[in-house]
Amino acid sequence: MRVICDYCGRETEKSTGHVNRAKKINSKLYCDRTCAGKAKRHNKSQKELKKEKAEYDKQYREKNREVLKKKNQAYNKTKAGRATQKRNREKMKEKHLAYCRTPEYRAWKKEYDKKHRAKKNYGEYWESAIILNQLEEFIDNREVKQELGLINKSQNRKRKLNNYGKAKC
Numbered sequence: 810m811r812v813i814c815d816y817c818g819r820e821t822e823k824s825t826g827h828v829n830r831a832k833k834i835n836s837k838l839y840c841d842r843t844c845a846g847k848a849k850r851h852n853k854s855q856k857e858l859k860k861e862k863a864e865y866d867k868q869y870r871e872k873n874r875e876v877l878k879k880k881n882q883a884y885n886k887t888k889a890g891r892a893t894q895k896r897n898r899e900k901m902k903e904k905h906l907a908y909c910r911t912p913e914y915r916a917w918k919k920e921y922d923k924k925h926r927a928k929k930n931y932g933e934y935w936e937s938a939i940i941l942n943q944l945e946e947f948i949d950n951r952e953v954k955q956e957l958g959l960i961n962k963s964q965n966r967k968r969k970l971n972n973y974g975k976a977k978c
């Protein structure tokens with residue numbers, strides 16, 4: 810059977826069975842292996858291929874998010890899954906510890922702990938508890954300052970200095 814090569818366009822002889830099979834599976838026909846190889850060849854660089862694969866993977870993950878999530882959760886409950894999680898934690902350990910030392914994290918953690926404790930101890934009144942606590946701190950500070958003579962400290966100092974000066978004269 811005479812058919813046309815899908816790559817070079819030249820006529821070529823193929824058996825009827827071969828042609829029928831190609832039609833059935835919707836594949837192309839080439840005159841020889843060289844043309845088949847050239848037809849398969851693409852002019853994409855490694856970088857382009859990687860980019861395409863990354864894009865494909867992204868779309869795949871988006872399309873199958875729910876399924877993948879369930880699969881992942883199930884895997885995490887297995888012994889191998891827990892081992893993987895442990896390995897990942899080890900890998901991230903240094904980075905995580907460095908993050909924990911940042912002022913931003915510390916400030917956030919302080920706030921978080923305060924809220925956590927208030928919620929644990931006072932339930933639905935946790936917000937009032939925090940405000941009350943702040944007030945108490947403020948009042949305490951004033952009391953302590955008063956007792957230690959720390960209020961109007963600079964004014965007192967000036968007064969003393971003035972008296973000292975007068976006494977000398």
Ligand SMILES: [Zn+2]
Pocket residue numbers: 814815816817818819839840841844
């Ligand atoms: Zn050909």
